[in-house]
Amino acid sequence: MSYQAPVEECQFILNNIVGIEEVTKTERFEEATPDVIEAILNEAGKLCTDVLAPLNRNGDLDPARLENGVVRTSKGFGEGYAAIAEGGWIGMAADPEFGGMGLPLSVTTAVNDMMAGACLSLQLNPLMTQGQIEAFEHHASDELKALYLPKLISGEWCGTMNLTEPQAGSDVGALRTKAEPNGDGTYAITGQKIYITWADNDFSENVCHLVLARLPDGVPGTKGISLFIVPKLIPNADGSLGEHNSLKVVSLEHKLGLHGSPTAVMEYAGAKGWLVGAPHGGMAAMFTMMNNARLGVGTQGIGIAEAAYQKALAYALDRKQGRVGGTGSIVEHADVKRMLATMKADTFVARSIAFACAVAIDLGNATGDAAHKARAALLTPIAKAFGTDAGLAIAELGVQVHGGMGFIEDTGAAQFSRDVRVTSIYEGTNGIQAMDLVARKMMDGGDAAFAMIDEIEAFAESARSTQGALAEAVWQASENLRETTEWLVAQDDMNDRFAGAVPYLKAFARVLGGYYHLMAAQKGGTSRQKIARFYINRLLPEHKSLLAQVRVGNGDLADLTPDDLVA
Incomplete structure (x- = not known):
């Protein structure tokens, strides 16, 4: 059985567990009626099942590669990305003023869940852009919004986050990247960033990097950090593209999994950038991106958990081994039932926590109510950490259900375990999430x-x-x-x-x-x-x-x- 997007499961949780009806009762989201949400999830399910899921194995076997300074992506990823962009799936929650759908984040979360289960390596790309869109909506000037948001929302341009440096991982305040004023309202960005997800591709017109850097008068530590937008190709005022900026992909990382997603070392050599938000206010803008990404990464763990469970269940239903009653398949064994039931039960828990977090964010945004915002803040680290921990554990159980065949790459069970492993590290390790919680x-x-x-x-x-x-x-x-x-x-x-x-x-x-x-x-x-x-x-x-x-x-x-x- 190939991957089937869990549309009905997402609908059940939204409607019966996390109370999306409270979101759709608000003036902001009143157009997201139950019929509209059902239609959106069904269409997204078709995209994930029919278009994206068949690409997942390609990403593992035909990795992204760097050729003469150009990133070449896995076979079929360009077409898959085009289907995501043309369907409007990148800007689901974005402001309609700039071409977004203005849908609740809870609906976006459900769609991202299904996309991650279908092909996590590719889904990482629009997730990065969604984080950039939200950062722009909250912190960018009107001029930057008008220039960048329509292109990011349409998918013509992709977005990235550039936070980490070799000496500055979780300690972001230790970064050394510099931003020198050019005298014309722009800045020259110089430094190196590592672990940059989807730093480049061969299917979008432009790649726009949000880069943390320090101005000359920036104090040491996090209080002296500012945020800049540094595009690969410098746009003209009308949105057309001009010269190549002074930045490049130095290398791509050789990773345990997610081979279809290029993770790069980036070098900025006086690259032209524009300030996003206030000077020295980079951490506030960063946390806008990070909180969006933390829920998104938790959802990625859930997507992999779902895919791993589906594959393990299909194998257990088909595999005949030992003396058991009923069908004679290993699904009849008590211990196999235990593993599958654990996988199913914890996927449900992780998905419910993530959706509940998204609903709280929606209600906070729609009403401004402090209690909803506090609920969202509380659930964000739990959604990220438990969602990814569950993804790791469930993918591992999926290998175990397959027995010896789980260790053989041909079955695809091992890929889930390799691909999901980094999610507990992304966007602040799960230990950091727990420390944030307490x-x-x-x-x-x-x-x-x-x-x-x-x-x-x-x-x-x-x-x-x-x-x-x-x-x-x-x-x-x-x-x-x-x-x-x-x-x-x-x-x-x-x-x-x-x-x-x-x-x-x-x-x-x-x-x-x-x-x-x-x-x-x-x-x-x-x-x-x-x-x-x-x-x-x-x-x-x-x-x-x-x-x-x-x-x-x-x-x-x-x-x-x-x-x-x-x-």
């Missing part, structure tokens, strides 16, 4: 977290009459999470929070998963009730050991020295 996102004293826990407990209370022990288990898990959250926000030493940050994030995701599965059991059919029972009985209990790790604090880690680790 620090920045708890600066409110845990109010947003407690509001989420209150919601879970209230629903579990209401479900007790029909779901019995399952509802009780979810209620108790949320209460356990509440008690640990109270302990966490009481810690003044941030290292005591950071030492347990990763298990805390995972525990929070586990409890959210219990909530969403309980809701699915209430609103779905028999199969959803059975998968909910599996999750709540077998996977939800993991939250207890995770929360126990959180409350240990930093003492045992602080006692460890480098010598202890070497010995």
Whole structure:
């Protein structure tokens, strides 16, 4: 069975789990009626199933390559990109003033999920452009918006993010790239950037780089960083393209996976750039891009999880091995059922968290309500980290379901495991996401977290009459999470929070998963009730050991020295 876009699953979660109807009730998104959303998801599903999914293997076997300074992309990627651009899929959530559809981000997230499952190497390209579009909408001057946004939204031009340098990875403030004023409102950008996703291609008219650099009067650290748009080809005022800028792709990285997506070292040698946002305000603009990208990358993990599950399920249904009843296929084995049920249950959890985050972002944008914005901020690191962690674990289980054939590249199971691996590193490692959750996102004293826990407990209370022990288990898990959250926000030493940050994030995701599965059991059919029972009985209990790790604090880690680790 080849990849089939999970249109019905996305619709079920949007309509029954995360409450997209609240988004479509707002004035901003009132035109996104249920019929419109259904039609959009169906069309996107056809694109993903029929056009993009057949390209996935090409990207692995026919990698992007650098030839005489020109990036050559994988066979069929140009046609696939054209289908994405011509369908308007890049600018789904973008401002209609510049050619976007103005749709809710929650719809865009569902479409990106399906595109990532179909062909992650190619989907990375429009995701980068979407982040650039959002940064422009929030921070660019009217002149830059008018020049760049129509081209980015149409897909004629592609966008990238240039943050990382060899000596400045997660510590962005250590960057050395310089921006010198040219005296005419432009700047000369000089420096080197690494890990630049889709830094170039052979199918779009132009590639526009958002580059972090430091002005001559920029102070050391993050407060002295500014953001610049540095195009490959310098556009004229009318949007036509002029001379090549002073930038180049130095090399392409040799990667574990995502071979169809060119990841480059970029060199800027006095390249002409324009300031985006205020001088020294680059971090604010960067976080606009990063938060968009964090949800997007979490969604990529979910897309791969879906694709890996579909492939593993098809293999298990077909493979005959051992003495089992029913069909005689390995899907009848208890342990294979366990693996497949884990894959299915956790894909549902990760997708629900991501969609819930997108809905909160939409409601915050549509209403300006602080509570929705706080909910979105809380869920963003969870969506990114759990979505990608689940993608890794589910892709690995997919290999295991295949047994020996999973280790053979011909089946394609291993590609999912290789392709998804980087997502837990992209846009801030998952450890950084967890630290963000327990620090920045708890600066409110845990109010947003407690509001989420209150919601879970209230629903579990209401479900007790029909779901019995399952509802009780979810209620108790949320209460356990509440008690640990109270302990966490009481810690003044941030290292005591950071030492347990990763298990805390995972525990929070586990409890959210219990909530969403309980809701699915209430609103779905028999199969959803059975998968909910599996999750709540077998996977939800993991939250207890995770929360126990959180409350240990930093003492045992602080006692460890480098010598202890070497010995």
